[in-house]
Amino acid sequence: MAYLFVGEGREYLLEPGETLESDLGILEVPEGVAAGETVETHLGTEFVARELRGPDLFHHFERTGAPMMPRDIGLVMGHTGVKQGDHVLDAGTGTGVLAASLGRAGAEVLSYEQDPEFAEVARENMELGSVADAVEVRAGDVTEEIDELTGSAFDLVTLDTADAPTVVARAPELLAPGGFLAVYSPFVEATSEVVETAREAGLEEVESLETIQREMDVGDRGTRPSTAGVGHTGYLTFARNPV
Amino acid sequence: MAYLFVGEGREYLLEPGETLESDLGILEVPEGVAAGETVETHLGTEFVARELRGPDLFHHFERTGAPMMPRDIGLVMGHTGVKQGDHVLDAGTGTGVLAASLGRAGAEVLSYEQDPEFAEVARENMELGSVADAVEVRAGDVTEEIDELTGSAFDLVTLDTADAPTVVARAPELLAPGGFLAVYSPFVEATSEVVETAREAGLEEVESLETIQREMDVGDRGTRPSTAGVGHTGYLTFARNPV
Amino acid sequence: MAYLFVGEGREYLLEPGETLESDLGILEVPEGVAAGETVETHLGTEFVARELRGPDLFHHFERTGAPMMPRDIGLVMGHTGVKQGDHVLDAGTGTGVLAASLGRAGAEVLSYEQDPEFAEVARENMELGSVADAVEVRAGDVTEEIDELTGSAFDLVTLDTADAPTVVARAPELLAPGGFLAVYSPFVEATSEVVETAREAGLEEVESLETIQREMDVGDRGTRPSTAGVGHTGYLTFARNPV
Amino acid sequence: MAYLFVGEGREYLLEPGETLESDLGILEVPEGVAAGETVETHLGTEFVARELRGPDLFHHFERTGAPMMPRDIGLVMGHTGVKQGDHVLDAGTGTGVLAASLGRAGAEVLSYEQDPEFAEVARENMELGSVADAVEVRAGDVTEEIDELTGSAFDLVTLDTADAPTVVARAPELLAPGGFLAVYSPFVEATSEVVETAREAGLEEVESLETIQREMDVGDRGTRPSTAGVGHTGYLTFARNPV
Numbered sequence: 001m002a003y004l005f006v007g008e009g010r011e012y013l014l015e016p017g018e019t020l021e022s023d024l025g026i027l028e029v030p031e032g033v034a035a036g037e038t039v040e041t042h043l044g045t046e047f048v049a050r051e052l053r054g055p056d057l058f059h060h061f062e063r064t065g066a067p068m069m070p071r072d073i074g075l076v077m078g079h080t081g082v083k084q085g086d087h088v089l090d091a092g093t094g095t096g097v098l099a100a101s102l103g104r105a106g107a108e109v110l111s112y113e114q115d116p117e118f119a120e121v122a123r124e125n126m127e128l129g130s131v132a133d134a135v136e137v138r139a140g141d142v143t144e145e146i147d148e149l150t151g152s153a154f155d156l157v158t159l160d161t162a163d164a165p166t167v168v169a170r171a172p173e174l175l176a177p178g179g180f181l182a183v184y185s186p187f188v189e190a191t192s193e194v195v196e197t198a199r200e201a202g203l204e205e206v207e208s209l210e211t212i213q214r215e216m217d218v219g220d221r222g223t224r225p226s227t228a229g230v231g232h233t234g235y236l237t238f239a240r241n242p243v
Numbered sequence: 244m245a246y247l248f249v250g251e252g253r254e255y256l257l258e259p260g261e262t263l264e265s266d267l268g269i270l271e272v273p274e275g276v277a278a279g280e281t282v283e284t285h286l287g288t289e290f291v292a293r294e295l296r297g298p299d300l301f302h303h304f305e306r307t308g309a310p311m312m313p314r315d316i317g318l319v320m321g322h323t324g325v326k327q328g329d330h331v332l333d334a335g336t337g338t339g340v341l342a343a344s345l346g347r348a349g350a351e352v353l354s355y356e357q358d359p360e361f362a363e364v365a366r367e368n369m370e371l372g373s374v375a376d377a378v379e380v381r382a383g384d385v386t387e388e389i390d391e392l393t394g395s396a397f398d399l400v401t402l403d404t405a406d407a408p409t410v411v412a413r414a415p416e417l418l419a420p421g422g423f424l425a426v427y428s429p430f431v432e433a434t435s436e437v438v439e440t441a442r443e444a445g446l447e448e449v450e451s452l453e454t455i456q457r458e459m460d461v462g463d464r465g466t467r468p469s470t471a472g473v474g475h476t477g478y479l480t481f482a483r484n485p486v
Numbered sequence: 487m488a489y490l491f492v493g494e495g496r497e498y499l500l501e502p503g504e505t506l507e508s509d510l511g512i513l514e515v516p517e518g519v520a521a522g523e524t525v526e527t528h529l530g531t532e533f534v535a536r537e538l539r540g541p542d543l544f545h546h547f548e549r550t551g552a553p554m555m556p557r558d559i560g561l562v563m564g565h566t567g568v569k570q571g572d573h574v575l576d577a578g579t580g581t582g583v584l585a586a587s588l589g590r591a592g593a594e595v596l597s598y599e600q601d602p603e604f605a606e607v608a609r610e611n612m613e614l615g616s617v618a619d620a621v622e623v624r625a626g627d628v629t630e631e632i633d634e635l636t637g638s639a640f641d642l643v644t645l646d647t648a649d650a651p652t653v654v655a656r657a658p659e660l661l662a663p664g665g666f667l668a669v670y671s672p673f674v675e676a677t678s679e680v681v682e683t684a685r686e687a688g689l690e691e692v693e694s695l696e697t698i699q700r701e702m703d704v705g706d707r708g709t710r711p712s713t714a715g716v717g718h719t720g721y722l723t724f725a726r727n728p729v
Numbered sequence: 730m731a732y733l734f735v736g737e738g739r740e741y742l743l744e745p746g747e748t749l750e751s752d753l754g755i756l757e758v759p760e761g762v763a764a765g766e767t768v769e770t771h772l773g774t775e776f777v778a779r780e781l782r783g784p785d786l787f788h789h790f791e792r793t794g795a796p797m798m799p800r801d802i803g804l805v806m807g808h809t810g811v812k813q814g815d816h817v818l819d820a821g822t823g824t825g826v827l828a829a830s831l832g833r834a835g836a837e838v839l840s841y842e843q844d845p846e847f848a849e850v851a852r853e854n855m856e857l858g859s860v861a862d863a864v865e866v867r868a869g870d871v872t873e874e875i876d877e878l879t880g881s882a883f884d885l886v887t888l889d890t891a892d893a894p895t896v897v898a899r900a901p902e903l904l905a906p907g908g909f910l911a912v913y914s915p916f917v918e919a920t921s922e923v924v925e926t927a928r929e930a931g932l933e934e935v936e937s938l939e940t941i942q943r944e945m946d947v948g949d950r951g952t953r954p955s956t957a958g959v960g961h962t963g964y965l966t967f968a969r970n971p972v
Contacts, residue, residue, distance in 0.1 A: 004421070006486070036396070036420055048486045050421040053398070054324010071454075074321015078313045081297010083347035084327060104326035105348035153279070155296070177279055178247070178293040187951025188459075188466055188674045195461040208459040210468060210954075211314075212698070212941065214961070216431075216451040216478060218438040222916025223431055225453060225939075225961035232943070232954035235459060243249070243291045430708025431917045453711075455698065455941070457718070465673025468696075468718035475700070475711035490907070492972065522882070522906055534972045536907040539884070540810010556807045557940075564803015567783010569833035570813060590812035591834035639765070641782070663765055664733070664779040674945075674952050681947040694945040696954060697800075702917075702937040702964060704924040709917055711939060721945060729735065729777045 002128055003035060004056060007047035013060050013128075052129065054104065058097055061125040064118040067095035068160065069233050071213055072184060076158060079209075079238050080180035082107055086155035089174060091142040091167065096122035096135070098158060103131035107156070111135060112142035114161075146170050153179070160184040165197040168239075172201055175241035183237040191235040203239035210235050245371060246278060247299060250290035256303050256371075295372065297347065301340055304368040307361040310338035311403065312476050314456055315427060319401060322452075322481050323423035325350055329398035332417060334385040334410065339365035339378070341401060346374035350399070354378055355385035357404075389413050396422070403427040408440040411482075415444055418484035426480040434478040446482035453478050488614055489521060490542060493533035499546050499614075538615065540590065544583055547611040550604040553581035554646065555719050557699055558670060562644060565695075565724050566666035568593055572641035575660060577628040577653065582608035582621070584644060589617035593642070596635075597621060598628040600647075632656050639665070646670040651683040654725075658687055661727035669723040677721040689725035696721050731857055732764060733785060736776035742789050742857075781858065783833065787826055790854040793847040796824035797889065798962050800942055801913060805887060808938075808967050809909035811836055815884035818903060820871040820896065825851035825864070827887060832860030836885070839878075840864055841871035843890075875899050882908070889913040894926040897968075901930055904970035912966040920964040932968035939964050 005012045005020075005027065012020055012027075020027045025041030033039065035051045052060065055070050076098065082088065084106025090099050093113035103109050103126070113119040119139035126132045142149075143166045150173035157174055159167055164183050167174075171181050181203060185191045191208050198206045211233075215226040248255045248263075248270065255263055255270075263270040268284030276282065278294045295303065298313050319341065325331065327349025333342050336356035346352050346369070356362040362382035369375045385392075386409045393416035400417055402410055407426050410417075414424050424446060428434045434451050441449045454476075458469040491498045491506075491513065498506055498513075506513045511527030519525065521537045538546065541556050562584065568574065570592025576585050579599035589595050589612070599605040605625035612618045628635075629652045636659035643660055645653055650669050653660075657667050667689060671677045677694050684692045697719075701712040734741045734749075734756065741749055741756075749756045754770030762768065764780045781789065784799050805827065811817065813835030819828050822842035832838050832855070842848040848868035855861045871878075872895045879902035886903055888896055893912050896903075900910050910932060914920045920937050927935045940962075944955040 006421070048420050053421055053423070054326065055322065056421075057324070070321045070324070071318060071452075072321070074317040074319070075314060076317070077320045077348070078315070078317015078344070079298065081300065081313070081344065081347070083297065084349045101321070101324065104324070105320070106327045177291050178249070178296055178299075180296070187953050189951040191459060192461045192466045195459075208461065209314075210457050210459055212455040212457075212943075214453050214455075214941075216434060216438075216453055218435045218451065222918040223435045224916050227960035227962070231956035233956070430710050432708040455700075457698075465675040467673045470717035470719070474713035476713070492907070534906050539907055539909070540812065541808065542907075543810065556810070557804060557938075558807070560803040560805070560807015561800060562803070563806045563834070564799045564801070564830070565784065567786065567799070567830065567833070569783065570835045587807070587810065590810070591806070592813045663777050664735070664782055664785075666782070677945060678947045678952045681945075694947065695800075696943050696945055698941040698943075700939045700941075702920060702924075702939055704921045704937065709921045 001130065002052070003033060003049040004052060005029070005039065005047035006050055007045055012047070054101055057100055057125070057129050061095050061097060061100075061128065062121050063095045064115070064121050065094045067097045068184065071211065072233055072236065073098050073101045075209070075211060075236055076182045077101070077105065079236070080156050080182055082156055087152065088156045088158065089142070089149065089152070089154045090158045092161045093119065093122045093137050094160065096125045096137065098160070099135045099137070100126060100129035100131050102156075102158070103134035104129065107134065109135040111137050112140055113137055114141050115139070142167060146174070149174060156180050156182065158182045164190070165193050168194055168197045169201050171198070171203060171239070172241055177241060177243050179241045181239040184234045185237070186232075186234040188235070191237060194237045198237065198239040202242070204242045206237070206239040208235055208237040244373065245295070246276060246292040247295060248272070248282065248290035249293055250288055255290070297344055300343055300368070300372050304338050304340060304343075304371065305364050306338045307358070307364050308337045310340045311427065314454065315476055315479065316341050316344045318452070318454060318479055319425045320344070320348065322479070323399050323425055325399055330395065331399045331401065332385070332392065332395070332397045333401045335404045336362060336365045336380050337403065339368045339380065341403070342378045342380070343369060343372035343374050345401070346377035347372065350377065352378040354380050355383055356380055357384050358382070385410060389417070392417060398422050399425065401425045407433070408436050411437055411440045412444050414441070414446060414482070415484055420484060420486050422484045424482040427477045428480070429475075429477040431478070434480060437480045441480065441482040445485070447485045449480070449482040451478055451480040487616065488538070489519065489535040490538060491515070491525065491533035492536055493531055498533070540587055543586055543611070543615050547581050547583060547586075547614065548607050549581045550601070550607050551580050553583045554670065557697065558719055558722065559584050559587045561695070561697060561722055562668045563587070563591065565722070566642050566668055568642055573638065574642045574644065575628070575635065575638070575640045576644045578647045579605060579608045579623050580646065582611045582623065584646070585621045585623070586612060586615035586617050588644070589620035590615065593620065595621040597623050598626055599623055600627050601625070628653060632660070635660060642666050642668065644668045650676070651679050654680055654683045655687050657684070657689060657725070658727055663727060663729045665727045667725040670720045671723070672718075672720040674721070677723060680723045684723065684725040688728070690728045692723070692725040694721055694723040730859060731781070732762060732778040733781060734758070734768065734776035735779055736774055741776070783830055786829055786854070786858050790824050790826060790829075790857065791850050792824045793844070793850050794823045796826045797913065800940065801962055801965065802827050802830045804938070804940060804965055805911045806830070806834065808965070809885050809911055811885055816881065817885045817887065818871070818878065818881070818883045819887045821890045822848060822851045822866050823889065825854040825866065827889070828864045828866070829855060829858035829860050831885075831887070832863035833858065836863065838864040840866050841869055842866055843870050844868070871896060875903070878903055884908050885911065887911045893919070894922050897923055897926040898930050900927070900932060900968070901970055906970060906972045908970045910968040913963045914966065915961075915963040917964070920966060923966045927966065927968040931971070933971045935966070935968040937964055937966040
């Protein structure tokens, strides 16, 4: 299990037994290292071993595309109330930060990624995120396997794919009673299509949310929202299986 | 364990063995009822039993104040990456939706509520949310018990109290290396004070976020943000213990 | 010329010579009344005569639909820099607050309103707004009269109509060099069509803006954005004739 | 009077009689040039003469600080309904885009700038904006001359200064009945102070607005708010003299 080694304002992701050489000296990570322990380089610089936490995954996962932002992952979790033991169907995996985050909250996740190489990277990311047991990354197209998945009574179906509407149309067959659908789509037109498809499929509590998040600057002259601005990520559409 | 009984566009929270009389007939909930089962009233109206999911807690918990919104709960979860097995210190409990949501994601939560009656209501809410084992609601003032709590190496400290700065000042003693602080405050001035206190305490990655969320209306004439608007809830300030 | 008579927290729009009876007594407006003068009812209650200012027009114009909000009128003025002596083509007039506001800033406005009855109401609103000389409200469809309007070298063309793209396509023939187009559209799809049409027509500096405005609540407990929220009005698309 | 000469995607601000040398050739601006005319360089490149419009002032005024953005100028105009013939008191002038914009809409503006050199630059900007007759820029501190200004019955008082509250406290003496106050302040704390001072001074319709503006991206893949984000500028507080 890899740890973050943090010291002198730097942060390195290292496995037990690994050796890192830098201008701060040679850092040999002991085999039995544990979170919270301090390791010194041969020049005496101290690094503290830290477990990777959720937002660290966002920074240290190998990326195969733009990963979903922590805020959007959180909104999916908050609006659907995902919990330990939930069964989740996820497509497409991408970098895998959403799947990993759901797995870390105790869900069992089946995640589809069309690109086999991306799927392989995502699997390695699940190892790094300590959720290889909780998250199965399947290389393939979820729309082609829906017939086998119906009746699985998923508690949550999360979609971040161009052909989300195809899956949304089948959501009532995929979801448990009261189960949630969550679809991420960057564009308005795709969002509208998801909403209309969800309504036609008989899903309830269909709502599409836009979230604008800004940092507040607290300084000597006073407090104000950041002048830097924070841009759009995507719309999140939620819906629920009535029965 | 209580279930939601959903039918004819209505939803009732009932325990096994409970009887409900309404204009749709008498509904007798069998002792051994399970999620997904259908129960009929004596007039033949069907109700499906559903487990309570996160957003249901928001609607069915007994309230002792305005509960934190699902979106803000989600943002706390997303920005801190809370996961199974995490140790969380929470104050003040209030209605308990945040504590319950963290508990449902597998965390062990110690939550302080100053008002003993509110604490008792929160404990009942934890029963309803199936997290009575994961969340301990303690009646009392966290600021008076901080000395006993230091060294606990909490993975996450969540605060929604007027005297949050007092706890923030001690956060480095309360948090594990890399652990997160999350403070909810409705007002700008209180937010600024939290930010300044967090900086003085030596916490890192201090950021205060404002989140504006709007519903998108998808209709025959086109798509647009809701004309109804969505109001402010609170600022969320996050910070991290460097070591 | 009508004035607002303001007193005891009330406000009445009255013409010189008019008489108003209320529980505060009979108010007889003298023929030669001027702004700033005080008039008493026969019971001695004082009312101060006020000129109608821009935001008063918004409240006192007779409405034939939802009038454009002061903020959107202001954004049109600020982003196009309308000034005294500018020639403006406006369609559709509606209640006429935009046309009146532009006229009050010194522009000469030709405004088209398809509905003849609405046009008549708008003309009366221009009288009330003291801009009957500056704003000509023409009953009819601007798209049918474009051929006669080309070459007029308008400094500004403002559109709030369902068939805005038809006019946008001809905007280069309507606008002076550097002249501005401003289109108000509530829906995303219509906004996209306007943007695409403006680009195809060869207009430059095409930008479509969404504006979210919130009230700040300043109270004893602190300052925060309003919990009431402020809803969407419309997107404003601006573009400019390059030559 | 200077014009913008626009050609080959460039734009030069030149006076009649002025000569510009560039890689496109020598451009000699005729003495009697008028807006809309085309002038050729000695190499045959055409430039069209354009009047400066409001947003051009923003780009071509000499800056003595961050000028107020077109959107904020527009919001002041829209929320106060400034019109031809209005008397405006403005402090501090800064670069002068607000004063110039109000002057261009027909108002007579008296603008105070504490720094004499900045005041001189602002005066030159008024020449460039063709409003030297309408806008008087006075070097000095408005708070020291308030006693002479009371009774002027200004239709509008606009403030963008650190000591705005001092003037706000006197606003009832400065404003005509129904006249407007508009205060721009980047920080929350200053905004709160302005709001409280306005209330204590007996002003009515006190409201403080925050405006978030975003560009919409219209592209082949669909439409979405810009991922670039648009940052905070300032809060605008409006209030009105009741009598």
